[in-house]
Amino acid sequence: MAPSPESRELRLLLVTVGASLAVLVGLAQLRFPAPGAAPAAPQLLPLERLGPQAVYEDLVQAVARTEARVLPHIVARTREDGRPGLALRWNSTQAVAWTPRPERALGVDVVAVERNRGLLLVRHARASSPAALPEWTPEAAGPLYLAATEVGAAGPALRPVFVGRLKTVASSTWGSLLSITAASLEPGTFLFTLDGRLVGLVVPDAGAAGVLAGAPLRASVDAIVSDPSAAAWSGVRLGRVPTAEGGRGALLVLAVEPWSAWAEPLRAGDQIEAVGGATTTSLAETELALQAQPSPRLRVRRGGTVLRLTATAIAAHGLRLEADLRGTRVVFVQPDSPGARAGLREGDVLTALDGQAAPEPDQVLRRYRSAPRGARLLAIAGHGRDARAVVLEKP
Amino acid sequence: MSEGASDPIDELGVDPIDAALETGRVPLLSRLTAPLRTRAALGLEPALAPVTLFVGLGLALGPVGLGALGEGGLARLEPAIAIATAALGVFAGLELLPHRGERRLFAAASLEALVTFAVVAAATGFLLLRWQLLSGLGVGLAALVLGLAAAPSSAAAAPGIGPRESRLADLDDALPIVVGAVVLPAVCRPATPPLEGFVLTAALGLAAAVCGWLLLEHARHSAERAVFLLGTIALLGGASASLGLSALLAGLVAGLSWRLAPGGADVVARRDLGPYQHVLVVLLLIVAGAGIGTEPAVLALGVAFAFFRLTGKVLGAYAAARVVAHPRPSTLATGLLSPGVMGVAFALAVHGARPDADVALLSGAAAVGIALSEPLSWLSPPTRSAAA
Numbered sequence: 001m002a003p004s005p006e007s008r009e010l011r012l013l014l015v016t017v018g019a020s021l022a023v024l025v026g027l028a029q030l031r032f033p034a035p036g037a038a039p040a041a042p043q044l045l046p047l048e049r050l051g052p053q054a055v056y057e058d059l060v061q062a063v064a065r066t067e068a069r070v071l072p073h074i075v076a077r078t079r080e081d082g083r084p085g086l087a088l089r090w091n092s093t094q095a096v097a098w099t100p101r102p103e104r105a106l107g108v109d110v111v112a113v114e115r116n117r118g119l120l121l122v123r124h125a126r127a128s129s130p131a132a133l134p135e136w137t138p139e140a141a142g143p144l145y146l147a148a149t150e151v152g153a154a155g156p157a158l159r160p161v162f163v164g165r166l167k168t169v170a171s172s173t174w175g176s177l178l179s180i181t182a183a184s185l186e187p188g189t190f191l192f193t194l195d196g197r198l199v200g201l202v203v204p205d206a207g208a209a210g211v212l213a214g215a216p217l218r219a220s221v222d223a224i225v226s227d228p229s230a231a232a233w234s235g236v237r238l239g240r241v242p243t244a245e246g247g248r249g250a251l252l253v254l255a256v257e258p259w260s261a262w263a264e265p266l267r268a269g270d271q272i273e274a275v276g277g278a279t280t281t282s283l284a285e286t287e288l289a290l291q292a293q294p295s296p297r298l299r300v301r302r303g304g305t306v307l308r309l310t311a312t313a314i315a316a317h318g319l320r321l322e323a324d325l326r327g328t329r330v331v332f333v334q335p336d337s338p339g340a341r342a343g344l345r346e347g348d349v350l351t352a353l354d355g356q357a358a359p360e361p362d363q364v365l366r367r368y369r370s371a372p373r374g375a376r377l378l379a380i381a382g383h384g385r386d387a388r389a390v391v392l393e394k395p
Numbered sequence: 396m397s398e399g400a401s402d403p404i405d406e407l408g409v410d411p412i413d414a415a416l417e418t419g420r421v422p423l424l425s426r427l428t429a430p431l432r433t434r435a436a437l438g439l440e441p442a443l444a445p446v447t448l449f450v451g452l453g454l455a456l457g458p459v460g461l462g463a464l465g466e467g468g469l470a471r472l473e474p475a476i477a478i479a480t481a482a483l484g485v486f487a488g489l490e491l492l493p494h495r496g497e498r499r500l501f502a503a504a505s506l507e508a509l510v511t512f513a514v515v516a517a518a519t520g521f522l523l524l525r526w527q528l529l530s531g532l533g534v535g536l537a538a539l540v541l542g543l544a545a546a547p548s549s550a551a552a553a554p555g556i557g558p559r560e561s562r563l564a565d566l567d568d569a570l571p572i573v574v575g576a577v578v579l580p581a582v583c584r585p586a587t588p589p590l591e592g593f594v595l596t597a598a599l600g601l602a603a604a605v606c607g608w609l610l611l612e613h614a615r616h617s618a619e620r621a622v623f624l625l626g627t628i629a630l631l632g633g634a635s636a637s638l639g640l641s642a643l644l645a646g647l648v649a650g651l652s653w654r655l656a657p658g659g660a661d662v663v664a665r666r667d668l669g670p671y672q673h674v675l676v677v678l679l680l681i682v683a684g685a686g687i688g689t690e691p692a693v694l695a696l697g698v699a700f701a702f703f704r705l706t707g708k709v710l711g712a713y714a715a716a717r718v719v720a721h722p723r724p725s726t727l728a729t730g731l732l733s734p735g736v737m738g739v740a741f742a743l744a745v746h747g748a749r750p751d752a753d754v755a756l757l758s759g760a761a762a763v764g765i766a767l768s769e770p771l772s773w774l775s776p777p778t779r780s781a782a783a
Contacts, residue, residue: 009724013713020706024518027699028525032692 062194066147067158069196074156075124084151095124098188112224135214136197149190177210234290235260259334261315274299314361321361327351328361342392352380450766453684464685478632479675480740484646503715504566508546511707516542518703532753544742544761545704546571547735560730576644583639583748596640600648611660621667683739683762697763734765
């Protein structure tokens with residue numbers, strides 16, 4: 001007997017329900033890895049997708065945490081090229097920095113300068129002494145984010161930089177450097193890891209930039225401190241006369257900066273035979289002697305003539321000063337120096353300084369050096385109807 | 396086996412297209428190709444778009460395939476998807492109002508959709524609970540999303556499918572669209588209270604409909620009307636996507652409002668939107684296919700979706716047959732198996748509202764399931780031949 005339509009429909013329904021239950025039980029036996037159970041493969045996010053991702057917020061927070069640790073160690077200063085710069089506190093009174101113009105490192109904050117490479121030691125006036133920064137051990141690494149110093153509108157700040165690769169390489173100038181890729185960093189920038197460890201100082205090297213890591217940086221600073229020739233410069237570039245035997249030749253004046261106390265008596269090409277009556281042998285000792293006050297007498301050979309010379313002026317902080325009957329005459333004003341900012345011009349005569357009439361050049365120098373940072377010294381330039389007030393501000 | 400003279404198919408006479416097709420013993424090859432020929436013959440019907448073909452095309456073009464439609468491209472298409480979804484809602488709204496004597500049919504369609512929704516939601520919810528695949532979205536909400544994506548049907552054109560079965564498939568969109576408007580704001584991040592989201596969506600649809608109606612009624616030229624209509628649809632889609640609301644319900648309310656409002660807004664909407672219907676459907680299917688991921692869980696959930704949708708449709712057809720006194724529930728079920736593009740649109744809307752891994756899994760599974768549902772509907776035996 002053929003089944004009725006109703007029974008056929010009912011059978012179809014029952015088969016469907018039964019098959020469904022069987023499939024459901026079968027599918028329920030399957031297992032899949034839980035979300036997040038497998039370690040995710042590293043994925044580099046394009047920049048356009050970085051914004052909405054949590055990783056961007058994480059980066060911002062990490063930089064903010066690093067700023068709290070690192071910025072107490074950073075000191076703002078004006079670089080020798082006039083641009084804002086930064087220095088890293090090295091000890092309780094001194095900080096280290098890099099300058100593109102070491103020959104102009106004359107500011108009162110300069111303790112010592114390494115003229116070949118541009119490393120500077122400067123004074124800082126921060127009273128509190130934060131805990132020492134740990135150093136990052138140089139190792140081949142990357143890609144990673146580091147925090148780089150920058151001078152923002154509100155002072156020193158950190159910004160994240162993406163460093164493609166860090167690798168230790170040899171450098172003829174610096175000994176060893178960390179080479180960096182995929183990051184545009186200006187020399188003079190300090191780098192830190194996001195957990196607040198010092199990576200190093202960005203320095204120029206053979207047309208590119210490298211990172212002078214913690215240990216080499218410390219060695220360089222120690223060398224500056226221990227090398228007297230690196231102390232504040234007299235403005236006289238010294239060298240030696242080449243000899244055929246390869247030995248040490250006589251001391252030779254290569255150049256004299258116009259602000260130097262020796263700008264008037266010394267000329268490029270002079271051979272210095274003796275300083276203060278003693279025959280000179282050391283370039284460093286001669287450099288130190290040229291800075292001394294009162295000025296020593298030099299025995300100098302110029303052409304076939306032997307001359308005995310003394311500095312006719314005092315050089316201080318971008319000013320070359322000579323004695324004048326009415327006070328101190330300004331012979332040279334270094335651009336961007338405190339004197340230039342105060343409006344002093346060559347030929348001005350300082351007839352009074354901070355209440356003292358007719359100051360001698362060495363008195364001007366002592367008064368300026370003894371003034372605290374930020375002090376404003378009132379001077380009178382000129383006399384009679386030409387007299388005008390000048391305010392020397394000590395940076 | 397015999398067939399009663401009261402078969403509703405026979406009451407309306409033999410469909411000329413059915414007559415052109417083979418009605419005797421169907422060889423396997425003909426059985427496989429017959430739906431394609433039928434769909435080609437009825438190519439103007441949007442529901443007859445070969446879902447599997449376009450979803451597969453999207454998969455081939457998408458990130459896991461050739462990559463021609465990458466993630467950036469898909470992101471740029473999101474506004475178009477929102478507008479296309481709103482346009483589909485308008486189509487549904489224009490056709491929603493039951494004709495005279497169709498109240499029982501509407502009730503039957505809604506009951507069938509409810510049963511399908513319940514079966515798919517229960518089964519996929521159970522599986523998701525067992526598989527522990529979700530990391531943030533609740534299993535209940537995920538099951539609701541899959542159930543709602545499975546519930547709509549397309550008016551199939553297989554041999555044996557008559558006007559009543561097709562009409563049932565037309566009318567079963569309404570309930571999923573309305574419930575979807577409650578679920579979507581709850582899935583969206585940040586979530587909106589469901590009732591508030593529903594009211595907002597309806598208000599948005601009504602406001603846009605009133606604006607559109609005023610513009611359409613005062614337009615002097617057909618070109619003006621077309622611009623006003625497209626502008627209104629863009630407003631519906633864009634505002635819904637921006638607010639995390641259901642563009643389908645907003646469009647449905649607008650379409651229904653135009654249908655009820657005096658004047659010819661509904662006629663204009665049918666005439667001017669009609670040419671874009673196929674394009675919008677193809678766009679939705681391709682985008683849905685491109686969004687399918689390669690995880691095994693997507694495929695497994697998609698298979699479960701397709702299978703339990705089939706089960707739900709069979710059970711729903713039995714329930715509906717009781718309401719409309721249809722003598723052959725299996726015939727009714729055959730007419731309901733073709734997946735509705737409304738389900739695809741809803742899955743894409745959910746993904747647009749909450750683009751995370753959980754929803755990507757659900758929308759991918761829905762796309763796979765919908766693509767698999769169409770071949771399942773082709774394999775359903777045409778009952779006319781058995782009855783002949």
